[in-house]
Every structure is written in C-alpha cells, then in structure tokens.
Amino acid sequence: MVPDLQIHPSWSPLADLALLSDRHSAALVGKDGTVSWLCFPRFDSPSQFAALLDPAAGHWSLCAVGCTAVSRHYWDDTFVLETVFQTRTGKLRVIDTMALGETKDPHRLGAVAPHVLLRSAECLDGSVEVEMRFQPRPDYGQVVPGIELTRGGALARNGNEQLLLTSPIPVVVQDGAVLASAQLRAGERANFALQWSRQGKTALSALPGTEIERHLETTAAAWREWSRVHQTYEGPYRDQVYLSGRLLHALSYQPTGAIIAAPTTSLPEEIGGERNWDYRYAWIRDASLTMRALWVAACPDEAADLFTFLAEAEASYEPGKHLQILFGVGGEWQISERILPHLAGWRGSRPVRIGNGAWSQSQLDLYGELIGAAHRLREQLGELAPPLRRFLVAVVDAAARHWREADHGIWEIRGTPQHFLHSKLMCWVAVHQGVDLAERLGAEHRVPDWSETALTLRRVIEREGWSRRAGAFTQSFGSTELDASALLMSRVGFLPPTDPRVLATIDAVANRLTDERGLVRRYLTTSGVDGLPGGEGAFLPCTFWLAEALAVVGRVRRAREVFELAAGHANDLGLLAEEADSATGELLGNFPQAFSHVALINAAWAISQAEERAETDRINSGAPMARRRARRPSGSRGG
CATH class of the missing domain: 2.70.98.50 (putative glycoside hydrolase family protein from bacillus halodurans)
Known part of the structure; x- marks a missing residue:
C-alpha cells in the first residue's frame, strides 16, 4: 500500500x-x-x-x-x-x-x-x-x-x-x-x-556520518545478541512469539525493569470517542500474565527484573490499605491525570489525556497478580529477603481481608464499584498460592486462616459467580452479563479444564461476546457497567485468551483458527494494538500494546502444549508422530 x-x-x-x-x-x-x-x-x-x-x-x-x-x-x-x-x-x-x-x-x-x-x-x-x-x-x-x-x-x-x-x-x-x-x-x-x-x-556536537553508521551497526548487533542469548522457544508461531518477546523488551524501562502498557497516550478505543487513556506506565495487574510470557519468549531474568520493580514500587505498602494499581517507570506513585485541550486528538478523538486516574482506584485482583508472580518465580527468586517476605505475607493477608469488598475490576471501570468475578478469583489465587508459599515466606502459622479463606472464596465464587440463566460464569456476582476475563478461571487453577462450567463459559464467550469478525469483546459496553458513553472495538488480548482456553480444553484446531484470526490483525511489521474495529478490522487503541503481545505468547505456548499432549496420546496409542514437539525455554539458558 x-x-x-x-x-x-x-x-x-x-x-x-x-x-x-x-x-x-x-x-x-x-x-x-x-x-x-x-x-x-x-x-x-x-x-x-x-x-x-x-x-x-x-x-x-x-x-x-x-x-x-x-x-x-x-x-x-x-x-x-x-x-x-x-x-x-x-x-x-x-x-x-x-x-x-x-x-x-x-x-x-x-x-x-x-x-x-x-x-x-x-x-x-x-x-x-x-x-x-x-x-x-x-x-x-x-x-x-x-x-x-x-x-x-x-x-x-x-x-x-x-x-x-x-x-x-x-x-x-x-x-x-x-x-x-x-x-x-x-x-x-x-x-x-x-x-x-x-x-x-x-556538550552536544554534530555526529560524523561514520559515527552514525557505527551506532547503527552496534545497535543492530546488540539486538541480535540479545535475541540469540534470550530467545530459544521452538514451537508453533515461533516468529510471532520472538517478535512479541523482543517487543516486551523494547517496552521495558532498562534502569528499573518496568514494562509499560504501550508507548502512546490517548489513541482511542473508538474513533471520535472519549475512551482515550495514557498507557505509558507499568500496571501491576499485568504482572502475572507478562511474567509467564517472558518465561516463554525471552528470559527468566526479565521476569525477575519486573517482579523486583513491582515489589520495590510497593515497598511502602501499609497493611490495611489497598495496593496501588500502576506506577511510573521509575517507581513513581502519583500519576495524576489531566486533559490537554489544545490537542485535537487522533482522528479528532478527544480528550487527549496524560497521566492516568486509575492509579488511585481499588482493584482487588492485584493481590492475586503479585502472589501469582511470586509463585511462578519462586525458584528464580531464591531465598527471599525479610522485607520482601513480610510484604508478600501482608499482600496475602490483604486479599483475605478485602475480598468481600466491591472494586473497579480488571477493566478499571469508572462507574460504580461492583463485586467482579475476576477480582474475587484473583483474591482466591492470592490465598491459595499463599498457602503453597507459606514456608518460603516464614508464614506457616498463617496457613490455617489462609486455607479457610481459600475454601470460603471457592464456595462463594462457585455459588455467586455462576449464572444458570446465562449458562456461564459472569462478569459480577448476581449478574447475567458476560466478561472475557472469565476465560482465565481454568488457567489460574480454580477449576480443571474438563469442568462443564468451564466449557460452557468458553462457549458462551465464543457465541455471545464475539463480533461479526470473530474477535472477542471484553464485555458489552451497552450494559453501562463502565460508566462511560460510547463503545469500543474488539479486544485483541481477549481473543488470544479464547484461543488459549480452547487449546487448554483440547480444541486445538479451533484454537489455531482463533489465534490466527487475532494475529492476522497485526500490521506489516507484526505489531498489534489493543483493539480492532469490529466493522473494519482497523487497529484501535494505544500502539503497540504490550498486553496484546503477552496474550499472543501465552496462547502460542498453550497451543504448543496442547499439541504436545495430543502427540503423546498418539504415541501411546501407536499412531505416527504428527508434529515436532515444542520446546520450552530452559531456565538455565544464560538469562
């Protein structure tokens, strides 16, 4: 073109x-x-x-x-x-x-x-x-x-x-x-x-042409050496996984290890709409998903750096208060939001905002994101320093204390706080995995209370989060509205992939939250839950979540179809935005979007694992091998 x-x-x-x-x-x-x-x-x-x-x-x-x-x-x-x-x-x-x-x-x-x-x-x-x-x-x-x-x-x-x-x-x-x-x-x-x-x-002076050429050569060589050392994934969609891993590294702030959501602000979720946010910050809620992706597509060191940044940023956390949602790349706490009225906005989409008011919201899923990240990196982190152990214990205790509260949820709604299913689910992750980490945290005495809370949460989620009328786990307790975040229930270990309710939720999202192009929406904005006018495009990370969920339950062919549909919305360089217009497929939202590439990596890995399981079943049944097994990156690859 x-x-x-x-x-x-x-x-x-x-x-x-x-x-x-x-x-x-x-x-x-x-x-x-x-x-x-x-x-x-x-x-x-x-x-x-x-x-x-x-x-x-x-x-x-x-x-x-x-x-x-x-x-x-x-x-x-x-x-x-x-x-x-x-x-x-x-x-x-x-x-x-x-x-x-x-x-x-x-x-x-x-x-x-x-x-x-x-x-x-x-x-x-x-x-x-x-x-x-x-x-x-x-x-x-x-x-x-x-x-x-x-x-x-x-x-x-x-x-x-x-x-x-x-x-x-x-x-x-x-x-x-x-x-x-x-x-x-x-x-x-x-x-x-x-x-x-x-x-x-x-003191600046003009660069000679030969020095500019040397900078070009050394920069290319440095990227290639990083890729050689860090990227060893062998499996489906290898090229897309490698590009996505490099992108996450490109969007990481080298001095601290923080990974920004995107390098832009106010690129709209709907052309001419006002859902325009500044994404140049590090979100805690993305931590667990991002670390899983880094493990597959980059190097465990990057995951450990990100966790260290998150833990240090939250270091002044006071028990009894809520965790902060996002930080500046240097660990700054206050990310005050303001409007720049002099800017016309991309395609006239206003307001243009800098800063992000979500920094002061309450989002209960953060407890599970942090503990889930610590659990995933438990071997790489080694012996935890006493301040970090005390902090993680306080996070688990906070999840056990606050889970009954309403919050703004994973999508950071600006409407009335709700009892969001995903928030309760991630509180369960915090206390459930806290039990598993208790010995490393020096918190064996907390195990009885955390175990009881995990059991209570499980019962409440299964009772209040499942809607017989909707035939699925829904967005919030007592609601019939669907939410794509329910696709994560099996991934975090709450229910096995074979549970009929998991399968029903996957089908419900696939049938009722997809647009005419087959891409998945986060939820239906017509419900009014987010307190904002207008709508948005389909959410590419959620489409990859559907591909991942389908792979986990063994529907690998359909998982590949959904994966390729979402990945097909990348530009000619392989870069993805946050959303795609449901009518035209045009990219929308801040660009390029780390979360979309995180979801791509995790979906590719799920497909590789599903194909490996199917291959093992074929071998055990005496059938010929159909596909080379995907190789997970080694934890000792120099990272």
Missing part, C-alpha cells in the same frame, strides 16, 4: 506506525517517513513530537519526493527499521533506529543508551530527491523552541533541554522548522541524527 503523503499522521491508520526503542524511550515512525511521536528521555516524558495527536504538535519527516510505492521491514532480530521508497526516477532506503550504546553484556541492553534517534538515507538506484523537515514542539506541542543553526545541523532549546539535529545536507530555518533537500544518486548516503540532553549535562 502506498501511503497518501497528504494525509497527516493524526489521520493515518495506526497500522502505518513502526516502533523504535532504546529501552528508555520510544519513537513511532510512519510509512511516509514521519516520526510523529517521540518522548525523551523516558517513555512517560513530555513529547518532543506529537503530530500523531495533532498536526501542530511536532514531527521529523525524511522521505523521497514523488514516492510511488513503499515497503519496509525490521532487520532480523532487531528494532532497526528499513523503509524503501520507490519513485519514478529511483529508489531510496531509509534506516531508522534509536541508539542503544555499546555494552558487551546482552543482559544490559540499552543500559548506556545515549538518547539518540538515528536516520540514514541511501539512494539504491537511479536518483532521488530527498526532503527533510524537522519541527520540534516540546511538551505535547505547547512550546515553539528557539532554533539556531550550528556546524553540521541545528540546535533547538526548550528550558533546560536541548535537541541537536545532525544533517549532512545544508539546512534553513523557516517558521519554527528546519528544512533541507538534496538530490542523491545511486550509492550516495545522507546520515542524520537527533540527540537529546539537558543543558549543562552533556
């Missing part, structure tokens, strides 16, 4: 975007060569470019004039992007990445990232006119910085921050933008760079 270069990024499809990351911050670049989103120096820093949300909010474009066709791909096992622009007179290749810095330790990828965005343009054939436009608008487009020409480029200043553009082509400043153009012939190359620093911290 050839992008219409007259269409501004704030109106282009989200599928046109590619992610660049140095594991501190992220940029998004479109098929037209426009960097329309960039935050320095952290994922959650104010943007330098936000044209994705408003035409006036800053961008950096580099492209061929008169483009007639575009193709692109990531270099193998990296987040180095290559885009080829075809014109009537020639072909231009642009290579984009964010420099990782040089380190010989693949476990510290990005530890010395210099906060530099690299762009290299080379004419491959004929001759091509190259155009470059650099228009920084810091602080979400609210600042027009002072720009001065320098030797080899231009410098933009904003308060104590500065951006230095390196350009091998002579530039001019016009209306707050830096412009350049040149004719390149076959074999000629122009290397650009954008460096960020705080004034007084680093």
